[in-house]
Amino acid sequence: MANFPKDFLFGTATSSYQIEGAANEDGRTPSIWDTFSKTSGMTYNGDTGDIACDHYHRYKEDIGILKEIGVKAYRFSIAWPRIFPEKGRFNPKGMDFYKKLIEELLKNDIIPVVTIYHWDLPQWAGDMDGWLNSECINWYLEYSSKLFEEIGDIIPMWITHNEPWCASILSYGIGEHAPGHKDYREALIAAHHILLSHGKAVKVFRDMNIKNSQIGIALNLTPAYPATETKEDNLAAKYADGFTNRWFLDPIFKGNYPVDMIELFKKEIGEFDFINEKDLSIISQPIDFLGINFYSRSIVKYKEDTLLKGIGVEGTGKKTDMGWEISPESLYDLLKRLDKEYTRIPIYITENGAAFKDIITEDGKVHDQERIEYIKEHLKYANKFIKEGGNLKGYFLWSLLDNFEWAYGYSKRFGIVYVDFETQKRILKDSAIWYKEVINRASIVF
Template identity: 50%
Template sequence: MAKLEFPQDFVWGTATASYQIEGAYQEDGRGMSIWDTFSHTPGKVVNNDNGDVACDSYHRYEEDIALLKKLGVKAYRFSIAWPRIFPQGTGEVNEKGLDYYRRVVDALIAAGIEPCATLYHWDLPQALQDKGGWANRDTIDAFVKYAEVMFNAFDGKIKQWITFNETWCVSFLSNYIGAHAPGNTDLQLAVTVAHNCMVAHGEAVKKFRALGTKGEIGTTHNLYWFEPYTTKPEDVAAAHRQRAYNNEWFMDPTFKGSYPQFMVDWFAAKGVTVPIQPGDMETISQPIDFIGVNFYSGGFGRYKKDEGLFDCEEVQIGFDKTYIGWNVYADGLYKVLSWVKDTYGDTPIYITENGACYDDVLTPEGTVHDLERAEYYKKHFIQCHRLIESGVPLKGYFAWSLLDNFEWAEGYNKRFGIVYTNYETLERFPKDSYYFIQQVIKDSGFEV
């Protein structure tokens, strides 16, 4: 057997998001978010579940940090709930909200764990949505003010900042497909939201630099590896469009300061334009210290007229699937991160999310034998090792997720955690995948 060893400075971590774990949705001055509104709307979420309580991490964060410490991670990626800081999105700072994150950050540091904070993981204050949300450029200014408060409050304590999580989800999934809050189905709106979010990212980076905030700042895009089913030109072009929808549409502006022209043309043919204002592209392409990549899946596609948005039909080629129905395509992680390096250069990369959903069963003894999830992680860790050995600047890996939690529109029906959450008692039970990752971290690698 060969041992795959990781560099000693490789950052092993795990990740969560505020609305998915915190609960306490009306406590200590927190305002309403678009996800409170969406989840309280009948029919929007499986079983009409909501995040009112979630994992109750607002009250149980010390227990969660103890699990992180036992796991042995170097870093923990969490998100800050904007409505806890500015209940109306703007105006007066809610000090009780800031105090909560001070307690979390101080407890992480005391446990020897580096806090990595995401400023926006989808819980926009409802008061801002009422004024147009991300389609209204005033929201950009509100975001930068919120970011400034956080940079000042945690300067020197939080050394790694992520502006946005998965701008594709914020824009297309939430405003064109309509599956996530606020639940719109308007392609022009989605393109506008995507653009404004990227401008807000760039403005926050500029503010970070202007303040002289210590540490690093980047953003996270969810990338998907989609390949043509054949070498036919029409199949190659269709698969490229489908892939660019997640990848180039967000990565090109971030690194090149321009949108991919073939996609601009495709949208224009549908009557959709990008509302670029003077200076926007320079703002979006502000140099960043790292790029976060969330990777879950990939697939194969071929040309089919009028199929979806891009005349592309997915072809199933026999991938194993997770419980949520996503292809297990570990080799896609190697391909997509190699593509990132080849296309955009040597900016450090962190895998800020990667994980799998399975139908877990808690035994009477309090164990969860999630062998499929452990195997999923192992397959993806192998690709991480290949990437590092191939010269791709992969610096860290955050497993999604620490806890089973509120899985957005899927409610509590889908579990991604390496720790099982009993939603009735809120007890936590580490799964076999938790212990597998714990051993990998301890040994700086594993045998294959």
């Protein structure tokens, strides 16, 4: 048995575009994800978030499920196009939905944890070049400041951005996410503007002197390991780490971009003339906590004729339905490294979970033992880190509901609650019932 501290925050997480639906209701205008998902060939089966889990209309039912599971906290994101459907125009109706949602959570003794930006940039901002336009930082500040003003006093935890790597490099460089561009110079400009908007939002938050509330960021971090112990493979692993992890950790905690990555990227994108002298001091504003989203590791082999001098190699462990290797010990490695190299501030695992091919059996249930094992093993290593003095304060399971899984549409199921997307019926999977027991005991049993 592994026991967790009494104040350890067990929660679940979702995001607005993945669950809300109600794409055209109460003044909401399209986001770049509405546009992207409706562009031929961009998502599995042409799936969109128009309806998703219909959470916009079913939020009370979903909060009832949270209550039944017994979670202490619920991490959700706010849809920017609901709050500012046009440039400079605030939409009170959009805000009202989140006020009702938060009221319902508080009524049920569930702590609301708000992500300000989880990728659904308003299309009006996208039409003006989105995160490539430095003005987007000001639009984001107008939006985040309004949120602080409207609900700052009732939200104890704020997350400025979810996974800036995905919102910049995956979206503007690799092209798998909205807006679907494939230009690495654009990707690094977008990443810098997102990080700068984070730092400026933290400063606004501090200036507003919001009581009993904290602010941080959620980074997707993937430990990189060399395929062999050769000098070349170690170099490839170092670059892979720089690409996914250090490019975001270093500016936030060290006030600089990694020099080796700047030299590497320069060959591809030219000069970093979009970075101003004072930007890094803004980006490295002190934060109250770090959120990490962890799913898997990467194994890298040297390959000369690639941007990062390496290619991914499959690991030998079991895989999830996403094809991601299950490597819970890598979570421990990551936590220890963060503790040693970057920060001693509180850390929260803001996402961790797995997609599997869930089916409803004849008894009307979903027996997802693989997911239970996945979560259990990751919690075991999280607990080991805590026992060794690590400052890990909470765990948010991804995800509460099966949902719109971005480019994968509805083909991947991450939820601990099964959603029949035809009827919107919810079924608690075995993992939800197991998680309830874990939360109730504040321990895992092996």
